[in-house]
Amino acid sequence: MNILLIGSGGREHALAWRLSQSPSCEKLFASPGNPGIADHAECVAVDPADHGAVLAFCLDRNIGFVVIGPEAPLVDGLGDSLRAAGIKVFGPNANAAILEGSKGFVKDLCARENIPTAAYARHSDKAAALAELPRFGLPVVIKADGLAAGKGVIIAETEAEARDAIEHMFSGGFGSAGAEVVIEEFMTGEEVSFFAISDGRNVVPFGSAQDHKRVGDGDTGPNTGGMGAYSPAPIFSAALEAEVMERIIRPTVSAMARDGRPYSGVFFAGLMLTPQGPRLIEYNCRFGDPECQVLMMRFEGDLVELLLAAASEGGLSGADRPALSDEAALTVVMAAKGYPGTPEKGSPITIGDVGDARIFHAGTVVKDGQLVASGGRVLNVTARGASVGAAQIAAYAAVDAIDFPGGFCRRDIGWREVAREKAAG
Numbered sequence: 001m002n003i004l005l006i007g008s009g010g011r012e013h014a015l016a017w018r019l020s021q022s023p024s025c026e027k028l029f030a031s032p033g034n035p036g037i038a039d040h041a042e043c044v045a046v047d048p049a050d051h052g053a054v055l056a057f058c059l060d061r062n063i064g065f066v067v068i069g070p071e072a073p074l075v076d077g078l079g080d081s082l083r084a085a086g087i088k089v090f091g092p093n094a095n096a097a098i099l100e101g102s103k104g105f106v107k108d109l110c111a112r113e114n115i116p117t118a119a120y121a122r123h124s125d126k127a128a129a130l131a132e133l134p135r136f137g138l139p140v141v142i143k144a145d146g147l148a149a150g151k152g153v154i155i156a157e158t159e160a161e162a163r164d165a166i167e168h169m170f171s172g173g174f175g176s177a178g179a180e181v182v183i184e185e186f187m188t189g190e191e192v193s194f195f196a197i198s199d200g201r202n203v204v205p206f207g208s209a210q211d212h213k214r215v216g217d218g219d220t221g222p223n224t225g226g227m228g229a230y231s232p233a234p235i236f237s238a239a240l241e242a243e244v245m246e247r248i249i250r251p252t253v254s255a256m257a258r259d260g261r262p263y264s265g266v267f268f269a270g271l272m273l274t275p276q277g278p279r280l281i282e283y284n285c286r287f288g289d290p291e292c293q294v295l296m297m298r299f300e301g302d303l304v305e306l307l308l309a310a311a312s313e314g315g316l317s318g319a320d321r322p323a324l325s326d327e328a329a330l331t332v333v334m335a336a337k338g339y340p341g342t343p344e345k346g347s348p349i350t351i352g353d354v355g356d357a358r359i360f361h362a363g364t365v366v367k368d369g370q371l372v373a374s375g376g377r378v379l380n381v382t383a384r385g386a387s388v389g390a391a392q393i394a395a396y397a398a399v400d401a402i403d404f405p406g407g408f409c410r411r412d413i414g415w416r417e418v419a420r421e422k423a424a425g
């Protein structure tokens with residue numbers, strides 16, 4: 001079968017690597033892809049916003065399956081357009097991708113289904129939002145309802161900050177994403193990312209990860225898309241996973257199906273492990289980036305088979321959970337200097353001997369035969385090990401074999417878990 005992968009980041013490089021290994025993958029195309037993805041796929045330029053063009057490409061190249069990496073085309077209904085033409089798609093239709101596209105939708109669903117999450121209020125009127133603010137205490141979390149490229153969440157320590165955030169959102173600070181605002185109770189605890197794969201009715205757990213969102217060592221500095229991640233998150237025990245499947249994921253799958261919005265694709269649940277138990281922070285309708293890279297590093301099955309089962313009605317009925325290695329995987333993001341502000345572009349990169357580590361490309365191009373940086377997050381240096389600590393050592397050994405003068409990375413990815421491993425002896 002010919003397959004088309006939509007996307008261009010490190011997440012898609014990891015997916016391309018595993019998809020291309022499947023015996024049922026005849027020819028893999030990626031749009032737009034990147035120089036790393038080009039090792040596994042033919043990169044083409046088809047605009048994902050132009051559904052007609054994607055469909056025409058699929059018909060022309062006899063594409064039987066489309067895997068959509070990022071959230072924007074999903075929320076925009078690319079899945080609907082392709083399914084309407086009889087093409088199988090990994091990733092939800094727009095009416096199900098709303099789980100990422102509208103934070104307020106998720107909160108209402110949680111309230112109806114009794115899914116544990118932070119208390120909230122949803123407002124499309126500024127005066128009403130400001131009036132309800134005091135009942136949440138401080139700190140308080142203010143969110144733009146829609147997609148805001150990961151920037152629409154403000155944790156306000158003071159009432160003035162909270163009021164400013166609400167004012168900013170209603171005055172268009174996040175574009176149409178802020179036309180509606182969600183105010184949330186602030187939850188405390190450790191955050192974990194959990195992934196589960198659904199065909200719309202059946203759902204299987206996939207795996208856990210923890211990422212590092214701040215740009216600097218010790219989790220300092222501004223937020224980023226993620227500076228590194230590891231999987232599994234050992235703090236997320238089998239008992240916690242069972243509780244999350246039972247109280248959060250399965251009720252969501254059932255509610256969405258009942259609502260006529262069956263969710264087929266991957267659930268990326270952001271969870272807070274609070275003293276009262278695990279609670280949902282948010283859903284994303286795609287794999288995490290860079291969480292996907294560490295999951296793919298541990299995945300031991302046939303990725304086309306798994307994603308195709310999720311894309312087929314009832315395809316996961318009776319399915320076992322996908323096999324992931326017992327080993328840990330850890331990825332370090334090498335970013336261009338300036339990120340998450342304005343990254344320096346064009347800096348040359350030379351990858352030396354990185355042993356068994358895998359280098360996923362996130363923001364690179366080849367210019368005059370030389371690999372150079374073209375984005376904020378540039379490379380994902382990913383390794384496996386018997387423990388998170390061992391994977392960390394292997395990943396940083398690979399980082400040190402890469403010559404990238406215009407780049408930087410955090411030196412402490414995995415620190416929480418490595419400290420726990422050390423304390424446990």
Ligand code: AMP
Binds near residue numbers: 141187188191281282
């Ligand atoms: P989100 O984009 O919803 O994942 O939010 C971004 C980050 O804000 C999360 O990863 C959490 O660190 C934090 N956050 C979001 N909602 C809450 C909440 N209700 N309580 C505490 N932290 C939160």
Ligand code: GLY
Binds near residue numbers: 225
């Ligand atoms: N690493 C977080 C995300 O993909 O949203």
